[in-house]
Amino acid sequence: MGAAGWVPGIEAVATYRRRWLVKDVVAGLVLTTLLVPQGMAYAELAGLPAINGLYTTVLCLLGYAVFGPSRILVLGPDSSLGPMIAAVVLPLVVSGGDPAAAVALASMLGLMVGLIMTAAGAAKLGFLADLLSKPTQIGYMNGLALTILISQLPKLCGFSADGEGLIEETRAFVRGVAAGETNPAALGVGLFALLLILVLQRWLPKIPAVLVAVVGSIALSSLFDLGAHGVRLVGPLPQGLPPLTLPHASWDQFGLLLAGAIGITLVSLTDTISTASSFAARTGQQVRGNQEMTGIGAANIAASLFQGFPVSTSGSRTAVAEQSGSRSQLTGVVGATVIVLMLVFVPGLLRDLPQPALGAVVIAASLSLADVPGTVLLWKRRRMEFLVSIAAFLGVALLGVLPGIVAAVGLSVLNVFRRVWWPYQAVLGRTRDMQGYHDVTSYPDAERLPGLVMFRFDAPLIFANARVFRDQIRELAKSEPKPEWIVIAAEPITDVDITAADMLESLDNELNAQGTSLVLAELKDPVRRKIDRYQLTHTIDPEHFFPTLEDAVAAFRTRTGADWSAPE
Template sequence: MATRHATQRVLSGLRAVPGVRAVSSYRREWLAKDLVAGVVLTTLLVPQGMAYAELAGLPPITGLYTSILCLLGYAVCGPSRILVLGPDSSLGPMIAATVLPLAGAGGNPDRAVALASMLALMVALVMILARVARLGFVADLISRPTMIGYMNGLALTILIGQLPKLLGFKVEADTLIGECVGLVEKLAAGAVVPAAAAVGIGGVVLLLVLQRRLPKVPAVLVMVVLAIGAAAVFELDEHGVGLVGVLPKGFPPFTVPDVRLDDLGPLSAGALGIAVVSLADTISNASAFAARTGQEVRGNQEMAGIGAANLAAGFFQGFPVSTSGSRTAVAERAGARTQLTGVVGAALIVLMLVLVPGLFRNLPQPALAAVVIVASLSLADVPGTVRLWRQRRVEFLLSITAFLGVAFLGVLPGIAIAVALSVLNVFRRAWWPYDTVLGRVPGLEGYHDIRSYPGAQRLPGLVIYRFDAPLFFANARTFRDQVRRLARGDPPPSWIVVAAEPMTDVDTTAADVLEGLDEDLNAAHVHLVFAELKDPVRRKIERYGLTRTIDPDHFFPTVEAAVAAYRLRTGAQWTTGAG
């Protein structure tokens, strides 16, 4: 009996794993489509994996190791049917900013890989802990305007950082300004390698043209094949063009990253930033593709999937990963139905490393730079920035501040600034919420903003005031000051009715402020009245003891009921545009 129960618990636990559920519900007619999509996806995974590894300051082979393991990890634990994870252009600069300063001058590759792998494990830990705590809402910490600014800054950082590689030389600098100065100096000194520039610029132009004119053609694969052919035919390595060279043969070994204890602090800061960006990116892409397939987005389960992908990559010489919208779109267009597409892609990369590790030995480095630069251009959203300028200047300024934070302080401080600005913007809206006086508009039901309807009718001696936010410590005094201003009107009102439907909470600080306000108003023979106060908030007010000063009879279920009570008591008649 005990054995049967234990077996049932094990089976129940296995059925909770997304990958197991996917296998149990797999349909035979999906197989051919998943296999074809896996082959098509691999043509993108390999060059992008190597390019984004170099963007992160790591050897190209680590991009392939990362691609293999994260695809397998997400296939087991990820909830989405077709979402594709892997090395990402938005994470590359963040990884480099975290790892390279710790790797030291000269950039010891083995130490850099160990640090990047530990970073992946720490991102996995953050995601798993966040999954346990159900913190999927953390992805909402970055507002759209600040994310636009952050991504614009990231795009500029990547573009400036990759231009030297595109043109065949190197620039040693730690800041964007330093890279710009170094780039100009090198250009002035004639450091450009013509053959490298031809490959790099030609690759960028080819990618942009193919993506715009022939979107169904695998542009990256076409460009990479042509670049390898050009390297072989024209012997580009003898003309100063760097090549990828032969990749290490075989499957990546299981490795526990060897890092120093004092590395953990800087890595933790980088892991938190990467986790926030990765989760926000994943939720955004998952939502977009789920809408097309009829799936539901499960933020907490996505965190488990990202955590598993990073965990797998971290133990096999990989680095942190995120969702790729472009690779997911390629898989979808190729007919992908399940995560078997990613498994096929991982298997083909392994076969390549085992059987033909020299397949990409003649791939020019400028071609990889071209892949990264075109990816960076897709991160930028200039039309979105212009739209913010036209629609809401405050959010435009938030976007520009986030952009400048990335450009002048770096990508890690930039994401911290983006999150801080988003949170502060929430507080700003709650601190100084919209408030207005309401009046009656003939022909329209209810009571309406007198700013929108200047001729709205009002009752002499009555002010209907709406404050569009919960009442808490940060805005309670703002509310108090506005009510006092209304009470000093000429002539002063006898009732101030608060249309309290937007007040979803009143905290203890606000309760103390309300008590003092009501006492002051009572001394001036002005009554504070509440209408449409939600039951949970009303119960809090009673628990705070505010009904000692605020008359219990001055709580009404609707504004209409409060107005009716006032008219019954005073006999007041509606007047147009007067109070």
């Protein structure tokens, strides 16, 4: 692979077309109106100063522009990562809260995420995104949305409420409201911003809702002097960019940071692959999963070196860039440049922005994370998947964000294991109006051959389901009339492990003693070679292996003279 393969930014510059320039610049300016308020809001969601959200936004956009393969994806601070960052960083910060210590730990977390992601990309581990199934993603995001919503309600009402976990945070919020801590001015401007965002997103989606809400909130703050009424304002931002700073942490903190980094990496990777796939389908591009991991890793590393924190792909910001005419990563570079110019020349531009308005931005984002229609569809289409989704939701809501992601991954893996453990099984018969052999449960009038049972087992035959397979064959051997052959339609069986091989050997001996033969048809070549290595042909008659079900049926009919008959 050449330099352009490892550094897609080189290819992007070499293939850039001049006619894209105006569209990219305009899209970058429009995108900035979303980057600034969301970057600040999501930094505070992560328990960090708002300014660090802007530092993070600038550096991750530049890092991805160089190493990211997608022309259109926009990275930045993300609402789904904010609670995870806070869950890792805040417990490690000394009591009383030290913003500088929190920033240092968040930067170290970003560096670790970047290194893990880059190493995984180099090792071609993009398949790790599959560890979160769709139902667990829906449940996890629903739990995350509720967690974010509850955490931002005190800010919306103008007071602070401390609590560990969703239940305690809810109780703290209710106690604060009951004690009369709500600031009417703060609640008013917060609700104004939230309703404005939701209404514009619903009815006028082409208008930058977040920008309008931010500008409107600043106008209200200046007009009514909300600061004098106890409403917390953002205040002037530090001028310029921070110096290059190598993140560091103590060995005592390393374990929790690493665990958090792994969880954040998985969520970020899953989000990025799904978002990249969605937008690539629209533009005719191909998703380069491993290079995406490298691009996200580079973005995280770049941000971490300048007091930034972990980032991910943003579907909303990517959609804004696409709708604004973006053609390349120059859009993100323009956005980063505008933010730098703002920090250098007009750092006080947002000093009158009310904090409740930032809370409204986060709450609006949390509502977009929730997928209630998707949950309803799971209920209608597949109840087991619905239960998995609900379990993931409860894991996040009751255990916390980090344990929740562990629970979500565990549920995904267990759900796969469940399908292998108890796979679908079917007895097959012949229907006159269809070719082949079909499940007699679906076609109860299917004809069968007396003395022959065809059985299909829809899973690899391994240690986890060997007993299930054996018990089902034993039941079939007891059926009337007594079967002479039990033919396994083995095409779905993609593997046979040692445990299953031992089970087949003892089962075949057991059936032979009862006058029944175990016959295998349609075995895949790799599985047949394993059967030979296990020396199962010393037990199972080599003549009882057939390339197709039709061949097995023809051999049985020639041997016995049996003819098809309708079921009794």
